[in-house]
Amino acid sequence: CWQMKQLTNKDEILHLKRGIYRLKRHLVENIISIGISPFLMNACACIVVIFMNNQLVKYGGDMAVGAFGISYSVAMIFIMFVIGLDQGMQPIAGYNYGSQQTDRLMRVLKLTIFAATGIMVTAWLIAHLAPYYCARMFTKDPELIRQSIKAIQINMMMYPIVGFQMVVTNFFQCIGKVKISIFLSLSRQLLFLIPLLVILPNFFNLDGVWGSLPSSDFLASLVAAIIMTIYMRRLKQQSINNQNLKS
Template sequence: MDSKAKALELGQKPVGALLWQYALPAIVAMTASSLYNIIDRASIGQLVGADAINGLSVTFPFMNLSAAFGAAVGVGASTCISVKLGQRDYDTAEHLLGNTITLNLIVGFLFMTVCLLFLDPILRFFGASDVTLPYAREFMEIILAGNIVTHMYFGMNALLRACGKPRHAMYATLFTVMMNILLVIAFVWVLRWGIRGAALATITSQTLALCWQLWIFSDPKELIHLKRGIYGLKTDLVKNIIAIGISPFLMNATSCIIVIFMNRQFLSYGGDMAVGAYGIANTFGMFFFMIIMGINQGMQPIVGYNYGAKHFDRMLRCLNLAILSATAIMVLGWLMAILFPSEMARIFTKDAVQISLAADGILINMLLFPLIGFQAVTTNFFQCIGRVKISIFLSLSRQLTILLPLIILFPMIWGLNGLWAALPTSDGLAAMMAAFVLWKYMRDFKVGKV
């Protein structure tokens, strides 16, 4: 099947089969990526020690912030391309590809430069102590040096999915993960390079995968491919990319803000061990949330294409299937958190105090996990159809208007347990808000107001 036929099938093939076809590779890729993160952090915690895993937890805001800028370009561009393919405007889709390359290079370089210049003050602000700062600095120096590669790698994967190549995106991620694991074994377990070895393994594997992605897009037989004349930034295209990408940008940027506040609060109420416990609980929770992201990635080209082609019945069918699938995944995560919290914590550390803190955190953090799948898919749906303001509102409602006040107020009343309890409370309130907004939109949609 050629590239044009693959794009057209988004509006013709049964929606259930399409969602499975597009989401499964993304789910496999995201699950593999999550497993790598677990192996990476477990290796550091087991071989280097509790202080190293505590220091690695401090770097999470950097990851969120980098992902925010990457999503502003990658997700925005892939959504625009999906809509243009639905409209069969292939020339504009090709220029969107070129502009994505240019924007990733610019944003990646600027982010790297600014962060490296002010690395220590930023890490201090993120919650690093005198003990954890050296570990966090060692890791981030290498990660930031390869930031352009990271931006390009994730951006190209998003474009592969938008262009009807979900399996290629999966192969790129699986290759990255397997290479990461092999290099972690070599750099951390064999050569004993510690936390720097883990960072170097990440950047090296992403660089190799990026070379393959660019080779795919260099093929003239592809529906949209790299060629001269498409890299110059066009104001209208950049505006469209940023207009749609602003929602995932703000989602990741606010996650960065929240993690910073959480780290500082955990440091204040429980010390470095509590910061590390939060990092462990966050990693475990993100394993399941990354599967939801895989479902969202599979949903994005289907919803975007059918919205652009005005096949609204197919668009809504895809939304319903995505919500059901995401909810089922989160119920599984909830059951594991209820039944095996201590076992999950022991994967990352040998320290008894940290195991106890992390087990409690995993249990409380995932208390209302079944509701998160619905909220995440609903937010992504509005992004896919270009309803950016609604998507931004739902993204910010959980992070800033609900969770941020709670992580300040609850610890004042209940101490460390109150800080943990703020997370599921915000999940429940955000899911209720998403349900109301989706109900209102569907009611207006049926009467032709939207």
Template sequence: MNITKVLRQNNTNDPHLLGRGDIKKLLAQYSLPAIIGMVITSLYHIVDSIFIGHGIGASALSGMAVTFPIMNILAAFSTLIGVGGATLTSIRLGEKDEENARSILGHVALVNTVNGTLLGVVTLFFLEPVLKLFGASETLLPYASDFLSVYMIGIPVGFVFIGLNNIMRVTGYPKKAMLSSFLTVAVNVLLAPIFIFVLGWGMKGTALATVLSQLAGLVWVLMHFFNKNSLIRFEIKGFKLSGKTIVNMMAIGVSPFLMNLTSSLVVSIINFGLMKHGGDLAIGAYGIINRILFLFGMIVIGLTMGMQPIVGYNYGAKQIDRSFKALRYTIIVSVLIMTFGFLFSQLFPTLIMRMFTSDRELLDISVRGLRITTVLFPVIAVQMVISNFFQSVGKAKIAVFLSLTRQLIFLIPFLLLLPRYFGLDGVFMSMPAADLIAFFVTILTFTYQYKGMRVRK
């Protein structure tokens, strides 16, 4: 079908408006659905933890927290292709290269299917030793094992769903991408309490609800990309893999890949520190805190997801001023959101934590930890947005460097040093300490790169 005809029929979904529309309106148009989708996803994790905390117990929350490093590794491989493919698609559209943009779709579907299957099989085969490697005690091992033994079976479904949903968002359908996220959460929230409270399936029930929800989301996304009226859709020739395309996707996706991979390493070190200075419940406390950090972090990520196609398209079209304008607006809104998160966490920590547990000891650790970890929330927003900006314009090396400063280069030394002097508090203090230094490095890096990027005009 003629591309111009498709765009005329569905002008509101015209990706080429990214190069001429009002930046504020475009940012709202692309960010709001992404933010809603991210908030919905975050609320799904929060509600899941509430079900686990009140339906299974405090140890189950700690068992779930032990799986976080493994989940981060899985997310790393998913985003390597998913985010890389979405970013490359938006750049190709900015270059008016719709044919190559279409071919990326098939690459994402095939490569993520293979990646998900291989990772699922390997993890299931070595499940118990892997969990012990990441700090599971004898008390927590049954909970973590029950969850992952079911969850890993559905990993290929989750990988493909996330990858295709990202492409749907950057090709002019942010609302549809939001609805797919809403669908997965709705299915999960419906099934999880039935599996946990009614059928008594415990952690296995939690995992099964997650897998079935992702399957529902995948069906929704596939219906869109098999529709002949979609600008970017599945074509037979798109499933003919190109080594160059895969390498290009991985080059761009390597930033979030390393970010998630290093996050896995860091969370492992955090868990070992928590276990040493606070025991199993300290790990559970961090698991709860992480849900709150995730909520506000996902809102900022939703903003950067809305910024990504605007920045990528205009960078590809050599309209760099529009890319910088989108960056500026995104930073302002992100800082405001994280400032609210800071105030909310400092003023009402007990109220927040009581949603998850009634265990007094777990509650005390969680409240103190939340106040410490959120003390520099606004600073995190700037670092996250600028790092994503470099990823959106294809400057993968810079994006990787900035991601590593916050999650590896500065955080690990603090995690090894501060607990020696401040015990359990030191584990929590290491996070804002690393955020502050990473913020200054990010500002210096952007200032250095700014003039060189403007030459692209």
């Protein structure tokens, strides 16, 4: 309400006027293309949580669902830090890509990957050195704590490389590579996690449900690394060609 009051206040330098704001198709298309990747990722995350809970109820009961909820909450603490880094990288990466400053683009990408990896390594260390205290923040039930410790350790097993996958996905979104960004956003959840949630429990029961999480993290990070390596080679070649044209 306060924002609308400011935007409609005629005494302000910037304010809304009737009849002068019209949607421009190319701008709307650009906005949608940039926002579709995180939208699909969040939508798929909701679907995955529903599917995950159903599998946990089937193979582990309500206690397993509670353990997953605790492990997911602990994981989100660190994931939110990485999301913040991604959002901070967006305008810098987009500007340098648009101005063809390849060196600065690579520096900001490497710095963001380094920071995200540091955060996720910290998460991994906490998950393996102090899982009891993480679970203890949410419950006092001994059995739920026991299952939550296992869930936290397995869920965050591949976190040292998950930060890389998240940054790379956001990087392609920043530079307008929408299709690649969407593919990487959906790869972990739709391409890998859901099939693994169907297949692995048939062989390993509840352990198969838990094991599907780090397995999908590893596969998604591997795909991101392959795509990023290919793109980096093309970007370096493009930078060399631009330097040759200038000289």
